[in-house]
Amino acid sequence: MKYTIQILNALLHLFHLENIIYILLIIIGGFICIKVGDKILTKLEQKFDLNLTAHYLFKDIVKYTVIIVAIAWILHVLGINLESILISLGVVGIAIGFASQDIVSNFISGVFVISDKRIKVGEVIEVNNFKGTIKKVGFRNTIMINQDNFEITIPNSVLSKNIYKMYKPTEDHRLRIIATLPHGMNIPEFKEALDKIMYEYNWVISGRTTIFSKDYTEWGPKVEVSYWITEYKYTDCGKVTILENINRLIDEYKKQEK
Numbered sequence: 001m002k003y004t005i006q007i008l009n010a011l012l013h014l015f016h017l018e019n020i021i022y023i024l025l026i027i028i029g030g031f032i033c034i035k036v037g038d039k040i041l042t043k044l045e046q047k048f049d050l051n052l053t054a055h056y057l058f059k060d061i062v063k064y065t066v067i068i069v070a071i072a073w074i075l076h077v078l079g080i081n082l083e084s085i086l087i088s089l090g091v092v093g094i095a096i097g098f099a100s101q102d103i104v105s106n107f108i109s110g111v112f113v114i115s116d117k118r119i120k121v122g123e124v125i126e127v128n129n130f131k132g133t134i135k136k137v138g139f140r141n142t143i144m145i146n147q148d149n150f151e152i153t154i155p156n157s158v159l160s161k162n163i164y165k166m167y168k169p170t171e172d173h174r175l176r177i178i179a180t181l182p183h184g185m186n187i188p189e190f191k192e193a194l195d196k197i198m199y200e201y202n203w204v205i206s207g208r209t210t211i212f213s214k215d216y217t218e219w220g221p222k223v224e225v226s227y228w229i230t231e232y233k234y235t236d237c238g239k240v241t242i243l244e245n246i247n248r249l250i251d252e253y254k255k256q257e258k
Helices: 002-014 017-048 052-077 082-099 101-116 156-161 187-198 232-257
Strands: 124-127 130-137 141-145 151-155 174-180 204-217 220-229
Touching: 017 052, 130 151, 141 156, 151 156, 174 232, 187 204, 187 220, 187 232, 220 232
Parallel strands: none
Antiparallel strands: 124 130, 130 141, 141 151, 174 220, 204 220
């Protein structure tokens, strides 16, 4: 009966214009805090050369802390007694625990995986016949990218319970770019010119380039260009750099043809 009254009071509070505005401000403020926190973490990562594993870890901590505080604040605005809710959760905690064993197992395993410091973003691992480059290490799951550029989600409990194989740090740091070249453009000459530009970057591994035709379209041959890089953190900026240089070479070729 007591909880029914609290729910009814919460609904009555919810329909007050002042409370609606207050709740909206809390939600908007929560989103802003998460975004600002992510920006600050990115700046700290660049300044102190932190690895991406730490970035994702702290990002999750900030996100979940903001969400918990926001929910507690909203419940307070609605007039719900948090103390009685916590007591109720203690009563039904056993039932919830049985229903969420996998979630708890993955969360605890995630803590151990992160603290182990061997499983981190950019490492190449193989577990349960799945091989790929780790893209993100979270509290519950680890996400990696395989050779075919597909995302594979591995529960952290799988990593903690199974034997996994680790490969050399630079083995699969591969950037793949699909580009359409103009009609008549010589592919070997294009590769030579692009290699000359790309090998000037110290994060590109020299001598490891592949280029092959994937299709032929009405606009010209579609090719896949691949470069290997020294560290995973150069993935995003590396793809942009390759695209910019490809477009530059294509523009130069078109000007010559005119």
